Amino acid sequence: MDTEITVRVDGVPRRLTVDTRTTLLDALRERLGVTSPKKGCDHGQCGACTVLSGGQRVLSCLTLAVTQAGAQVVTAEGLASETATTDEAHEQRHEQRQHEGTHDGTHAAGRCLHPVQRAFIDCDAFQCGYCTPGQVVSAVGMLDEFARGWPSAVTSGTEAPRLDRAEVAERMSGNLCRCAAYVNIVPAVQQAAEASAARTSEGAAGTGVAR
Amino acid sequence: MTFLSDTEAIGRDLPRRDGAAKVLGSATYAFETPLDGAVHLHPVQSTIARGRVTELDTTAAEALDGVLAVLTPGTAERLASTDDRELAALQDEEVGFRGQIVAAVIADSSEVARHAAALVRVGYEQAAHETELRADRDDLYTPESVNPDFPSDTAEGDVDAAMAAAEVTVDETYTTAMYHNNPMEPHATTALWDPDGDGFLTLWDSTQGVHPTRTTIASVFGLDEDRVRVVCPYVGGGFGSKGQPHVHVVLAALAARALPGRPVRLALTRQQMFSLAGHRTPTIQRCRLGADKAGTITALAVDVVERTSRIKEFAEQTGLPARTMYASPNRRTTHRLAALDVPVPSWMRAPGECPGMFGPEVVMDELAERLGMDPIELRIRNEPDVEPGSGKPFSSRNLVGCLREGASRFGWSERDPRPGVRRRGDWLVGTGVASSTYPVNRMAQSTATIRLEGDCYVTEIGAADLGTGTWTTLPQIAADALGVPVSRVEVRIGDTDLPMASVAGGSSGTTTWGSAVVEAARAFRARYGTEPPDGAEATGSVGDPDQKYAKHAYGAQFVEAHVNVDTGEVRVPRLLGVFAAGRIINPRTARSQFIGGMTMGLSMALHEDSVLDPRTGHVVNHDLAEYHITANADVDVVEAHWLTEHDPHVNAMGSKGIGEIGIVGTAAAVSNAVWHACGVRVRDLPVTLDKLLPALE
Numbered sequence: 011m012d013t014e015i016t017v018r019v020d021g022v023p024r025r026l027t028v029d030t031r032t033t034l035l036d037a038l039r040e041r042l043g044v045t046s047p048k049k050g051c052d053h054g055q056c057g058a059c060t061v062l063s064g065g066q067r068v069l070s071c072l073t074l075a076v077t078q079a080g081a082q083v084v085t086a087e088g089l090a091s092e093t094a095t096t097d098e099a100h101e102q103r104h105e106q107r108q109h110e111g112t113h114d115g116t117h118a119a120g121r122c123l124h125p126v127q128r129a130f131i132d133c134d135a136f137q138c139g140y141c142t143p144g145q146v147v148s149a150v151g152m153l154d155e156f157a158r159g160w161p162s163a164v165t166s167g168t169e170a171p172r173l174d175r176a177e178v179a180e181r182m183s184g185n186l187c188r189c190a191a192y193v194n195i196v197p198a199v200q201q202a203a204e205a206s207a208a209r210t211s212e213g214a215a216g217t218g219v220a221r
Numbered sequence: 222m223t224f225l226s227d228t229e230a231i232g233r234d235l236p237r238r239d240g241a242a243k244v245l246g247s248a249t250y251a252f253e254t255p256l257d258g259a260v261h262l263h264p265v266q267s268t269i270a271r272g273r274v275t276e277l278d279t280t281a282a283e284a285l286d287g288v289l290a291v292l293t294p295g296t297a298e299r300l301a302s303t304d305d306r307e308l309a310a311l312q313d314e315e316v317g318f319r320g321q322i323v324a325a326v327i328a329d330s331s332e333v334a335r336h337a338a339a340l341v342r343v344g345y346e347q348a349a350h351e352t353e354l355r356a357d358r359d360d361l362y363t364p365e366s367v368n369p370d371f372p373s374d375t376a377e378g379d380v381d382a383a384m385a386a387a388e389v390t391v392d393e394t395y396t397t398a399m400y401h402n403n404p405m406e407p408h409a410t411t412a413l414w415d416p417d418g419d420g421f422l423t424l425w426d427s428t429q430g431v432h433p434t435r436t437t438i439a440s441v442f443g444l445d446e447d448r449v450r451v452v453c454p455y456v457g458g459g460f461g462s463k464g465q466p467h468v469h470v471v472l473a474a475l476a477a478r479a480l481p482g483r484p485v486r487l488a489l490t491r492q493q494m495f496s497l498a499g500h501r502t503p504t505i506q507r508c509r510l511g512a513d514k515a516g517t518i519t520a521l522a523v524d525v526v527e528r529t530s531r532i533k534e535f536a537e538q539t540g541l542p543a544r545t546m547y548a549s550p551n552r553r554t555t556h557r558l559a560a561l562d563v564p565v566p567s568w569m570r571a572p573g574e575c576p577g578m579f580g581p582e583v584v585m586d587e588l589a590e591r592l593g594m595d596p597i598e599l600r601i602r603n604e605p606d607v608e609p610g611s612g613k614p615f616s617s618r619n620l621v622g623c624l625r626e627g628a629s630r631f632g633w634s635e636r637d638p639r640p641g642v643r644r645r646g647d648w649l650v651g652t653g654v655a656s657s658t659y660p661v662n663r664m665a666q667s668t669a670t671i672r673l674e675g676d677c678y679v680t681e682i683g684a685a686d687l688g689t690g691t692w693t694t695l696p697q698i699a700a701d702a703l704g705v706p707v708s709r710v711e712v713r714i715g716d717t718d719l720p721m722a723s724v725a726g727g728s729s730g731t732t733t734w735g736s737a738v739v740e741a742a743r744a745f746r747a748r749y750g751t752e753p754p755d756g757a758e759a760t761g762s763v764g765d766p767d768q769k770y771a772k773h774a775y776g777a778q779f780v781e782a783h784v785n786v787d788t789g790e791v792r793v794p795r796l797l798g799v800f801a802a803g804r805i806i807n808p809r810t811a812r813s814q815f816i817g818g819m820t821m822g823l824s825m826a827l828h829e830d831s832v833l834d835p836r837t838g839h840v841v842n843h844d845l846a847e848y849h850i851t852a853n854a855d856v857d858v859v860e861a862h863w864l865t866e867h868d869p870h871v872n873a874m875g876s877k878g879i880g881e882i883g884i885v886g887t888a889a890a891v892s893n894a895v896w897h898a899c900g901v902r903v904r905d906l907p908v909t910l911d912k913l914l915p916a917l918e
């Protein structure tokens with residue numbers, strides 16, 4: 011059965027017709043051509059399809075598109091433009107000029123990456139890149155959960171947890187990486203968290219999580 | 222080819238050029254190619270492991286709204302070549318393994334294609350099948366050669382006599398499991414047949430080699446290669462399984478030719494990948510060592526039994542590393558295969574070396590234990606002067622350096638050799654070591670073109686980047702070969718419209734393509750000097766590899782393992798590897814390759830195990846919830862280091878392949894560390910708690 015819905019994807023309202031069986035992931039990838047979220051398993055087992063819906067990380071392969079009528083969905087691609095402030099954009103372009111080797115332009119031309127995305131590049135927290143948009147979105151959602159005081163399976167006691175290696179690894183374990191960039195993903199997430207914390211304390215932009 | 226001595230870009234820690242595209246998700250993978258009017262293809266798989274399809278009722282499927290065609294052996298076109306039976310999609314009714322494609326549905330949406338595929342009714346005449354690998358099978362045979370073209374058996378001296386005479390011996394059997402590559406990006410192809418003129422086939426395919434894929438597909442369909450184009454700028458991981466086209470590529474092309482002008486998209490589901498995209502055969506390795514009391518090895522034998530499929534032979538070269546790793550006057554290696562009713566095995570990261578350094582590196586540890594000798598000293602004592610077997614000199618061999626450097630970084634000297642005596646809380650603690658090795662492979666053919674476009678040296682070669690860093694490292698090589706800043710070099714890869722490149726396999730990519738790029742740069746400078754006109758262009762190809770030297774990379778891996786005294790759970794808080802792999806082109810991408818390989822080795826050691834049910838021939842744990850691979854929380858500290866190694870004999874860059882060596886030896890080091898922790902020798906992978914618990918009680 012077909013249904014018409016409107017979903018806000020990366021800030022843009024998109025009207026589309028979906029089969030009621032269609033997952034949010036397939037609606038994005040196959041109907042809207044939004045291929046930033048990836049399909050690794052289609053069964054909620056790998057995290058490659060992670061997007062934010064209403065500011066929270068969800069597995070889009072386990073989410074039926076019809077349930078997202080009116081929702082705000084953010085993909086890794088959308089994180090980039092969302093967080094751009096003039097200052098950051100300037101700073102980043104400057105940095106890119108310093109980096110020989112990122113000049114080829116097809117990549118990141120005029121885009122302002124989210125701090126998590128920049129940290130992933132800095133720490134080489136990926137290889138093939140297929141799990142990466144899901145990792146990035148998951149990290150953004152996870153940092154927000156952490157900021158709100160949500161505990162994880164490795165949080166001990168009742169005191170506010172520190173974002174140490176074990177906390178990050180545990181909270182990112184829903185995102186598999188077959189290239190096994192894990193030992194670089196953890197520091198990338200910590201680096202992004204520190205960058206966000208530093209900016210927040212300076213009274214500038216927040217973590218960039220859409221609510 | 223002369224060695225590149227002046228390097229400016231090579232060796233620099235440059236970030237990936239495709240980094241932003243990957244963190245945004247804007248890098249386009251095969252399934253995602255934007256094309257209008259694309260339709261979807263979904264295969265129907267056999268539910269028996271051997272027999273014939275006797276009935277295919279497609280009525281209900283065809284009646285579904287949105288179904289465009291159902292392909293069956295009755296309706297699919299006849300292929301020009303069915304020599305490779307893995308690729309002979311829908312050519313007859315025979316079933317050779319469970320999960321083989323018996324039909325496929327093309328529909329205008331993926332939901333309808335999948336639904337219709339479930340409505341295809343298949344009847345079978347079932348034959349008895351066999352899938353169980355055992356060393357005592359009476360139908361084992363000796364293959365003509367093992368992958369790709371090594372002799373199946375080797376023998377020097379008299380192993381049996383030397384074993385009988387040896388002061389200390391070990392004779393044990395080790396097994397590795399069936400493994401699935403499971404790249405994160407499922408195997409995917411988008412295919413378009415343009416019927417104009419003689420017709421033209423375009424494949425956007427997730428592949429480790431666009432040119433080799435084109436050659437195979439053109440021959441299967443009887444098309445001239447210039448009527449086929451294969452495009453693949455990004456690969457979401459392959460680890461060997463995308464090194465050769467599997468049947469889904471043929472199926473996508475068949476469907477595209479059935480619907481001229483319509484792009485057809487096919488992405489295997491994770492479950493389908495377990496029968497259609499290759500896997501690593503399980504192996505049984507009988508390993509024997511004999512030595513004198515001082516630890517000098519006098520006899521060394523590895524006898525391998527492994528599996529292939531009845532429809533196509535793949536003989537993993539598991540016995541290969543034992544042929545050259547340590548010195549021994551008496552040596553024997555053999556391979557025996559059982560051809561069974563199983564999916565077709567194929568390449569998986571370091572075929573041969575990866576399983577073939579499990580048994581041999583654990584048996585070394587067992588010999589060290591019996592000798593009362595340090596396992597590092599045992600390895601150093603048996604270091605050969607020239608390559609065993611061939612007698613060739615090594616172009617460079619720094620295994621000893623890796624062992625020593627690793628020992629010092631890891632703190633090995635404080636190790637108490639006794640097993641099972643260190644307890645921290647509820648955990649028994651141990652450490653272990655194993656060696657790594659991988660040959661320096663260079664493919665016979667590859668060509669690159671360099672052209673000056675304005676200010677930019679455009680370097681073109683149909684190479685692949687599976688996450689290995691090609692987008693970033695080839696410009697570094699081109700820049701130094703041309704003597705220009707790396708920022709002035711742009712590369713174009715991943716398309717058969719570019720000059721011919723060999724497959725990204727056998728860790729040969731950078732060696733082969735980089736050599737072609739250096740040749741092209743030298744031809745460019747020879748022709749145009751330092752003031753080339755705009756549009757100046759030159760081409761270079763690799764020549765015959767130099768056969769004078771034995772060329773290998775080496776490494777040593779150190780593991781700290783903890784075993785829970787109550788549950789038998791194993792944790793690995795620390796993995797440390799030191800490698801000697803020639804000149805490192807880019808330390809950032811290289812480190813990722815090493816730690817990625819080591820972590821995949823940890824995954825093999827502790828988690829991975831494809832469970833094939835002999836009653837059905839089905840891999841029952843065929844998804845990522847049940848086929849466990851390491852997740853983030855399974856991995857703690859993983860360090861990769863390398864020695865500065867100058868090897869002018871390997872190629873102009875002085876580089877050795879690094880994509881596979883990281884997975885070699887890791888599982889042995891883990892098993893050795895687990896023994897040191899709790900005193901239990903696990904000879905059958907994976908090292909799971911059920912194998913430890915009985916001894917812990």
Ligand code: FES
Binds near residue numbers: 049054056069072
């Ligand atoms: S594709 Fe959604 S979790 Fe794997």
Ligand code: FES
Binds near residue numbers: 136188190457458688
């Ligand atoms: S980067 Fe390849 S799967 Fe994570």
